[in-house]
Amino acid sequence: MHPRQDVTHHPLVPLLLQAGVAVWTQHSRSVNNDLSLVHEQALLDVASGMTFVRERFESVVTLGHSGGGTLYAYYHEQAGLPGDRRISRTPGGRPVPLPEADMPVPDGAVFLAPHPGQGRxxxxxxxxxxxxxxxxxxxxxxxxxxxxxxxxxxxxxxxxxxxxxxxxxxxxxxxxxxxxxxxxxxxxxxxxxxxxxxxxxxxxxxxxxxxxxxxxxxxxxxxxxxxxxxxxxxxxxxxxxxxxxxxxxxxxxxxxxxxxxxxxxxxxxxSGLSSNADFVRCAPGVTVPTLFLEVTGDQAAFPADSRAMIDALGAADLSSERVRGLHFGNSLAEGEPTGNELAAARIAPWLADRFALAPTD
Known part of the structure; x- marks a missing residue:
C-alpha cells in the first residue's frame, strides 16, 4: 500500500507470487488525490486491510515502497500501542478514531527504498x-x-x-x-x-x-x-x-x-515540521522482524536518510541491504536487472527464513 499512489500493479507482485508469497495490495481513500490526504485516515484504511488479511493468513508482513514505507512504519507504531496511547487527533486538530480502531499488529516488515516521510x-x-x-x-x-x-x-x-x-x-x-x-x-x-x-x-x-x-x-x-x-x-x-x-x-x-x-x-x-508520518519518529515502534532495502541510485531517500531510518528502527531482528537501482525500482544501467528484481531476490529468502511460504513449481 501507498498513501497516495496506486500500487495494485506493483512490479514486485508477480515476482513475490512466483516465490510462493501471497500478496495483498490495496488503496487508501486518497489514492491519486494529494488534495485531501490525511495520514491518520490512511491508517484506518491500512487497519481495515490488516483485519481482512489477518483473518485469512497465518503470517502478515507489510511491504512499504517509497512513501508506503513511512505509512507502514506509522501503522506499526500506532498498532503496537494500547488504545489510550494512540493518536486521537490529526495535527490540524481533527478527531480520528485510532484509539478505538481494530489495528492488528503485523508479524514482519519490509521497507523498500523508503523515504523519510512525505513531509520530510x-x-x-x-x-x-x-x-x-x-x-x-x-x-x-x-x-x-x-x-x-x-x-x-x-x-x-x-x-x-x-x-x-x-x-x-x-x-x-x-x-x-x-x-x-x-x-x-x-x-x-x-x-x-x-x-x-x-x-x-x-x-x-x-x-x-x-x-x-x-x-x-x-x-x-x-x-x-x-x-x-x-x-x-x-x-x-x-x-x-x-x-x-x-x-x-x-x-x-x-x-x-x-x-x-x-x-x-x-x-x-x-509539513516536515507538523506531520506525524515521519519514519524516524515512528521507527522505534517497528519491533517485528524487519528487512530494510536501500537502493543505491535513490533520488528521494539519500544515504544519510537511509542510515538515520535504519538506526531508528526498533526491531531486534533487523536486516539491511543495498541493491542497485533507482527509487521506483528501475535499473541503474541498461541491461542490468531492475532494482525490483534484485529486491525480490532478497525479500523471498528473508521471508522463507522466518515464515511459511507456499510451495512453488
Missing amino acids: LLLGCIDPSVADESDPLSVIPELDPFAPANGFAEPPAGSTYPPEFVERYRAAQRERVARIDAVARKHLAEAAKYRTAWKAHGRAEDRRHSLAPRIMTIYRTDADLRTVDLSLDPSERPYGSVFGRRPDLIDYGLVGFGRITTPEAWLSTW
Whole structure:
C-alpha cells in the first residue's frame, strides 16, 4: 500500500507470487488525490486491510515502497500501542478514531527504498527562494538554488554549492514550511470558529463558512540541492529528481509534491515540521522482524536518510541491504536487472527464513 499512489500493479507482485508469497495490495481513500490526504485516515484504511488479511493468513508482513514505507512504519507504531496511547487527533486538530480502531499488529516488515516521510521529503525539496506565496515566479536572489551566483551550473554540468549556502538554504526551507504551517492553522482556526457558531446558533451562514474549503497552492517543490549537486551525500544516483532530469525547470512547472492541498492535509502529510508520518519518529515502534532495502541510485531517500531510518528502527531482528537501482525500482544501467528484481531476490529468502511460504513449481 501507498498513501497516495496506486500500487495494485506493483512490479514486485508477480515476482513475490512466483516465490510462493501471497500478496495483498490495496488503496487508501486518497489514492491519486494529494488534495485531501490525511495520514491518520490512511491508517484506518491500512487497519481495515490488516483485519481482512489477518483473518485469512497465518503470517502478515507489510511491504512499504517509497512513501508506503513511512505509512507502514506509522501503522506499526500506532498498532503496537494500547488504545489510550494512540493518536486521537490529526495535527490540524481533527478527531480520528485510532484509539478505538481494530489495528492488528503485523508479524514482519519490509521497507523498500523508503523515504523519510512525505513531509520530510518535501522539507528537503521545497524551494525557499519563493518571495511571495501568491507569485510562482517571485525569487529571493540570495536563496535561489538555480542561480549561478549561488553555485548552480546549467546541465549537463553538475552544480557545486558552497557549505555556507547549503546551511542557509536548509534553514530557509524550514522557515518557509513554518510560515505555511501558520497559514494552515489560521484557516483551520477560522473554520473551527464558524463550526462552533453553527452548533450554538444553527445559522446556515455559519455552516457554509465552516464547510468552505481553503485550497492552498504550494509553488516550487522540486528544489533539493542534492539532485543537482551529486557531491552532497554522494551515491550512485543520476543527476535530476524523481520527476525528471531538469529540476531547474520542473520546479517552476505543474508537477511536484504537495502542490495543491487543504490545510488539514498539509499539516498531516506535507509539513516536515507538523506531520506525524515521519519514519524516524515512528521507527522505534517497528519491533517485528524487519528487512530494510536501500537502493543505491535513490533520488528521494539519500544515504544519510537511509542510515538515520535504519538506526531508528526498533526491531531486534533487523536486516539491511543495498541493491542497485533507482527509487521506483528501475535499473541503474541498461541491461542490468531492475532494482525490483534484485529486491525480490532478497525479500523471498528473508521471508522463507522466518515464515511459511507456499510451495512453488
